[in-house]
Amino acid sequence: MYVWTGPWARAREPTPLLRKLAGDFADQIADLWPAPHGPFLLAEASRRHLVCVGLSLDGPAPARLVEMLDGPLKAAIRAVLPAAPEGLARALGRLGEEAWAAADYRLLLDLLADPDRRKLLRHAEAITPADVRGLAAIPVAVLRAGGAWLNLDRGQAELLAEAHAVIVRRDGPAAADRAAERWGRTGNLKALFERVADDVVADLPVQPFAGGPTLRPLASKAAMREAAGRFRNCLASDRIAWAAGGDYAYLEWTGGSGAVVELTRDAVYGWRLNEARGRNNDAVPKVDRPALAAALQAMGAHVGRAQWELVNALGAAARPGFRYEPADVLADDLFGY
Numbered sequence: 001m002y003v004w005t006g007p008w009a010r011a012r013e014p015t016p017l018l019r020k021l022a023g024d025f026a027d028q029i030a031d032l033w034p035a036p037h038g039p040f041l042l043a044e045a046s047r048r049h050l051v052c053v054g055l056s057l058d059g060p061a062p063a064r065l066v067e068m069l070d071g072p073l074k075a076a077i078r079a080v081l082p083a084a085p086e087g088l089a090r091a092l093g094r095l096g097e098e099a100w101a102a103a104d105y106r107l108l109l110d111l112l113a114d115p116d117r118r119k120l121l122r123h124a125e126a127i128t129p130a131d132v133r134g135l136a137a138i139p140v141a142v143l144r145a146g147g148a149w150l151n152l153d154r155g156q157a158e159l160l161a162e163a164h165a166v167i168v169r170r171d172g173p174a175a176a177d178r179a180a181e182r183w184g185r186t187g188n189l190k191a192l193f194e195r196v197a198d199d200v201v202a203d204l205p206v207q208p209f210a211g212g213p214t215l216r217p218l219a220s221k222a223a224m225r226e227a228a229g230r231f232r233n234c235l236a237s238d239r240i241a242w243a244a245g246g247d248y249a250y251l252e253w254t255g256g257s258g259a260v261v262e263l264t265r266d267a268v269y270g271w272r273l274n275e276a277r278g279r280n281n282d283a284v285p286k287v288d289r290p291a292l293a294a295a296l297q298a299m300g301a302h303v304g305r306a307q308w309e310l311v312n313a314l315g316a317a318a319r320p321g322f323r324y325e326p327a328d329v330l331a332d333d334l335f336g337y
Contacts, residue, residue, distance in 0.1 A: 023099040025052050032066055043069045046092035054080040056102035085112035087122055094127045104129040116143045130154050139164040141180030163196045202244045208271050209299050214255035227252055231260050231279050256288030269302035276335050283336020304331045
């Protein structure tokens with residue numbers, strides 16, 4: 001088969017400049033405006049973007065695309081998109097010099113069709129593909145609550161959307177949107193993601209123990225945060241998520257010098273003491289330990305070796321140098337060293 005390689009073929013080969021400015025559309029544009037592609041390259045950026053929008057859609061015939069470099073911009077937009085979303089003409093002038101991917105153009109049109117997102121795009125001095133991807137991921141309830149200030153990058157926006165979807169799955173769309181409205185009213189990114197993390201963690205399950213004269217259950221996220229402030233420990237971070245999972249429970253011991261008690265599920269004993277610590281995560285004074293252990297045992301919690309610790313000891317018992325450590329000696333370590 002003979003392949004024509006004369007001047008006509010070369011004229012339809014995109015120049016390096018056209019490949020830079022037209023990206024994925026360079027070959028199609030070279031067919032419309034053969035090298036040196038002057039009419040296209042010399043057109044203002046908004047016109048070039050409009051041609052690319054047309055090529056990214058099932059839009060007008062190529063001959064009509066050629067006409068879009070001339071005449072009023074809004075008339076050219078109507079030729080590409082008879083039902084073009086409001087704000088497209090303004091947005092086209094803020095997309096930069098280089099063409100976007102077809103999928104990003106289509107996403108931009110979707111955002112402009114959404115009044116809440118169009119409002120943000122209208123005030124943007126520049127719009128990038130990353131901007132539209134990030135904006136598309138932000139839950140609309142965040143935007144309606146005033147979250148326009150967020151200026152999230154795509155990864156942050158997608159993480160926010162994932163958190164919103166988790167709450168939708170757990171509590172339903174209405175509860176997720178109420179949470180999103182709270183997020184939109186936060187004052188900075190740190191406060192935003194702290195608020196989101198707290199909302200993603202479910203409320204605590206019913207505590208396994210009602211407590212006792214000197215043991216007060218920390219039965220809510222708020223109670224755990226308040227105790228964390230007084231005891232200056234890590235209760236307000238990962239421990240809240242642990243408690244929400246149902247395998248850990250926390251109480252405050254009000255006897256002696258005070259302590260925060262962490263209980264965990266055990267396959268044999270039910271609930272057992274995992275650790276108890278005073279303020280600043282200090283060890284519970286030895287003088288206080290018997291009273292705290294007695295209060296826990298009176299409540300029904302086990303103070304001693306865990307099932308997994310017993311299994312580990314049995315596995316080591318036949319090895320040379322094995323030394324048996326009584327359960328009461330090990331239990332003392334639960335209060336700190």
